[in-house]
Amino acid sequence: MHAFDVLGDPVRRRILELLADGEHSSGAVSAVIGEEFGISQPAVSQHLRVLRDNGFAVVRPEGARRLYAVRPEALRDVDVWLERFRRFWAPPLAALETEVARGKRRRRMASQDETNEERDTP
Structure with missing residues (x-):
């Protein structure tokens, strides 16, 4: 499966x-997913199995519980695939970051001006 x-x-x-x-027990995952998506515990278990079988999650037994965690290597493969598309959103995000910084600077300067005016007022 791709x-x-x-x-x-x-x-x-959502499970990922x-x-x-951090690590979650299958019961904890089932409780959240069951509530959010209205699916049964066996259905959540099937999704956990797909994630595990395809390398996105690992499971370790702890007594009677099964603890699941993300396996980051699988996500790195996705990240590599996405690399060729970053050019579509990286420049707009950089521009947004610049505008946010400018806005913060303007607010900071306006606040400093107000503070200076209060000090100068007798």
Whole structure:
């Protein structure tokens, strides 16, 4: 299965978002995903299996629990594939960053001007 076939499913993307915050038990993942998507625990387990079988997640047993975590190597492959497309959003993001910095600078200068005016007022 191609990485984007795996990641094309919103349930699997959400599971990866959860796992990106750290290891989660299958029960914890099932509880969140079940509530958000209205799917059963066996259905969540199938999504976890797809992620595991395709290298996006790893599982380790801890007693009776199974703890899942992101396997970053699979995401690096996606990142490499996306590299050729970054030129479409990198310049606009850089321009946005510049505008945000300008806005912060203007607000800071305006605040300093107000402070200076308050000091100068008798």
